[in-house]
Amino acid sequence: MENTNFIIQFLEWLMSFDRAAVILAATAIGTGLAMIAGIGPGIGQGFAAGKGAEAVSYNPKTSKQVTTVMLLGAAVAETSGILSLVIALIMLYGNPMVNLSGGAIVIAASAIGAGLSMIAGIGPGIGQGYAAGKSTEMTGKRPKHQSSIVRTMFLGQAVAQTTGIYAMIIALVLMFANPLINLL
Amino acid sequence: MGSTLDIQIRVAKGVLIFNSIIAGIGFFIFNEWVPFITGLLFGGIIAILNFRLLSLTLEKAVVMAPESAQKYATSRYFVRFLLYGVVIFISIKANHINVLGTILGLVSLKLVILKTELFNDFQFFKNIFKRKEGK
Numbered sequence: 001m002e003n004t005n006f007i008i009q010f011l012e013w014l015m016s017f018d019r020a021a022v023i024l025a026a027t028a029i030g031t032g033l034a035m036i037a038g039i040g041p042g043i044g045q046g047f048a049a050g051k052g053a054e055a056v057s058y059n060p061k062t063s064k065q066v067t068t069v070m071l072l073g074a075a076v077a078e079t080s081g082i083l084s085l086v087i088a089l090i091m092l093y094g095n096p097m098v099n100l101s102g103g104a105i106v107i108a109a110s111a112i113g114a115g116l117s118m119i120a121g122i123g124p125g126i127g128q129g130y131a132a133g134k135s136t137e138m139t140g141k142r143p144k145h146q147s148s149i150v151r152t153m154f155l156g157q158a159v160a161q162t163t164g165i166y167a168m169i170i171a172l173v174l175m176f177a178n179p180l181i182n183l184l
Numbered sequence: 185m186g187s188t189l190d191i192q193i194r195v196a197k198g199v200l201i202f203n204s205i206i207a208g209i210g211f212f213i214f215n216e217w218v219p220f221i222t223g224l225l226f227g228g229i230i231a232i233l234n235f236r237l238l239s240l241t242l243e244k245a246v247v248m249a250p251e252s253a254q255k256y257a258t259s260r261y262f263v264r265f266l267l268y269g270v271v272i273f274i275s276i277k278a279n280h281i282n283v284l285g286t287i288l289g290l291v292s293l294k295l296v297i298l299k300t301e302l303f304n305d306f307q308f309f310k311n312i313f314k315r316k317e318g319k
Contacts, residue, residue, distance in 0.1 A: 154302035
């Protein structure tokens with residue numbers, strides 16, 4: 001009897017390809033997925049810049065302080081984008097998964113999973129940008145408190161960055177020390 | 185223009201000092217230390233230049249209308265993002281540059297900012313954990 005289960009049919013069709021081709025195709029999907037994290041810092045920095053422009057328009061005398069706080073906050077908010085780039089480019093040019101032995105489907109899924117995990121980088125990017133924007137706004141309103149505002153902003157940003165780093169650790173584990181292959 | 189030049193110089197000095205320390209450690213850890221230090225230098229310089237680019241963008245953005253400042257800052261971020269991509273790509277492709285050194289160099293600027301602006305006053309952290317019930 002002909003198999004009518006679409007998923008089984010799809011997997012059988014997938015396994016009809018060469019092993020390396022399946023892994024490389026999954027890597028391509030994973031690379032694209034990892035790059036989605038680059039959106040986060042873009043939104044965050046845009047928000048910070050908008051708040052900075054607002055703060056300067058309300059109180060032009062604080063322009064220097066507002067720009068300084070925004071500059072420092074926006075520079076830290078970029079980190080998630082760099083981490084996603086690193087993972088994507090390692091997958092493209094230093095792919096460690098093609099030469100792995102074990103189930104091709106597991107390795108291919110791990111490549112997609114590594115890319116998927118990097119999407120978490122959107123969160124820190126937007127969150128850090130939001131923190132930078134709000135700090136910029138408050139510096140415009142209360143320039144005397146600049147140093148404590150900046151310190152509080154960085155404390156928040158450093159905590160917000162942790163999820164992005166966890167995501168990168170999982171992506172690196174899936175690529176370089178995949179524990180799933182040994183379970184087969 | 186140039187209202188944040190003092191902070192740019194301070195961060196650039198911090199990056200150079202930090203990278204010198206990492207280069208010293210790398211000298212003892214890596215057998216092939218020249219590519220590592222080249223990568224560190226490459227990443228560090230690009231990080232400083234991108235920080236300068238960011239400061240120019242934001243100095244321009246603060247005098248714009250909020251909506252156009254948002255669009256301008258976001259579009260410029262993607263230009264810098266592309267630059268980072270090119271730098272990491274070159275480091276992966278070139279044999280005489282260690283990619284780990286480049287990544288460390290790129291991230292060093294963020295670490296320096298956190299060090300100089302967050303961990304410079306221990307009283308701030310003491311106040312966070314100080315119990316106030318007794319008062």
